[in-house]
Amino acid sequence: MIKLCGFALSNYYSKVKLVLLEHDIPFEEVLVMPSQEPALLEHSPLGKVPYLQTEHGDLCESQCIVEYLAARFPDKRIFSADxxxxxxxxxxxxxxxxxxxxxxxxxxxxxxxxxxxxxxxxxxxxxxxxxxxxxxxxxxxxxxxxxxxxxxxxxxxxxxxxxxxxxxxxxxxxxxxxxxxxxxxxxxxxxxxxxxxxxxxxxxxxxxxxxxxxxx
Structure with a gap:
């Protein structure tokens, strides 16, 4: 299952979360705070949230995540078909x-x-x-x-x-x-x-x- 990593106060975390919820895409939330700790930098190169964990690896930057979701779930029509x-x-x-x-x-x-x-x-x-x-x-x-x-x-x-x-x-x-x-x-x-x-x-x-x- 896709894991959305971050925290609820982040507007960009909420942006991705809203897209997932609106389009009924199953996901799990994982509480992660931004930091410069090496453990986080392994997943998010700048230590920012949100990032997405998938079976292929990690993906950061909210708009990149939205574009990935649109490509992975074309039937959800996240963007207009036109x-x-x-x-x-x-x-x-x-x-x-x-x-x-x-x-x-x-x-x-x-x-x-x-x-x-x-x-x-x-x-x-x-x-x-x-x-x-x-x-x-x-x-x-x-x-x-x-x-x-x-x-x-x-x-x-x-x-x-x-x-x-x-x-x-x-x-x-x-x-x-x-x-x-x-x-x-x-x-x-x-x-x-x-x-x-x-x-x-x-x-x-x-x-x-x-x-x-x-x-x-």
């Missing part, structure tokens, strides 16, 4: 994962973990996110899902990462860059969360947070 629509789904995922989330990630140390970010980083991220959010808004449909009327694989990325962008910018700059741009990510997340698979991801993330708080 080549153009599938390409647009991949484009949307790239915008969310790279242009938005990875840019906003530069703020997380201060926004979520009690650290600090430099003024230079604040200025650079503000400039980049303003530009990237404008581009994202040009292609995102929110009708009600990112690519249109039907839930799709791009929503696995949007559901787990758009809230982080909004919350991080709200904390660091005093304003939510997404809401300020007219992107109502809160209504979007509520819509996605009505799906049983998404609700399970949410509930299990909350349970993980609660258990971690009790243990600390």
């Amino acid at each position: 080549p153009w629509l599938a390409a647009k789904e991949r484009e949307m995922i790239f915008f969310v994962d790279v242009h938005l989330e990875l840019t906003a990630r530069n703020l997380y140390n201060e926004a979520f973990f009690g650290g600090t970010v430099s003024d230079a980083t604040r200025r650079r991220v503000e400039r980049l996110l303003t530009h990237h959010i404008a581009g994202f808004k040009r292609i995102a449909k929110f009708a009600p899902y990112l690519c249109g009327e039907q839930f799709g694989v791009a929503d696995a990325a949007g559901f787990v990462s758009l809230p982080l962008v909004g919350m991080a910018t709200r904390t660091i700059y005093g304003r939510d860059f997404l809401l300020e741009a007219g992107i109502d990510w809160k209504s979007y997340v509520k819509t996605v969360n009505a799906r049983p698979a998404a609700q399970r991801v949410t509930d299990e993330r909350k349970a993980y947070i609660a258990a971690s708080a009790r243990a600390s």
Whole structure:
């Protein structure tokens, strides 16, 4: 059986988990925390999560995992059967994962973990996110899902990462860059969360947070 390794607080872990659940692909969850321990580096070269364990070996990076699942389980139709629509789904995922989330990630140390970010980083991220959010808004449909009327694989990325962008910018700059741009990510997340698979991801993330708080 496929093993999904990581922890519930990771948005990229949740992205892969949502794809697995939505498409009814059997898997086992294995709790793994990111680290630079040699034992982990044998499975994940940068010590990151998630990674997937298969009968062929280990695979890291969330989008590579999603692409592998789509190829291994073609009957699940993880991506659209139409080549153009599938390409647009991949484009949307790239915008969310790279242009938005990875840019906003530069703020997380201060926004979520009690650290600090430099003024230079604040200025650079503000400039980049303003530009990237404008581009994202040009292609995102929110009708009600990112690519249109039907839930799709791009929503696995949007559901787990758009809230982080909004919350991080709200904390660091005093304003939510997404809401300020007219992107109502809160209504979007509520819509996605009505799906049983998404609700399970949410509930299990909350349970993980609660258990971690009790243990600390």
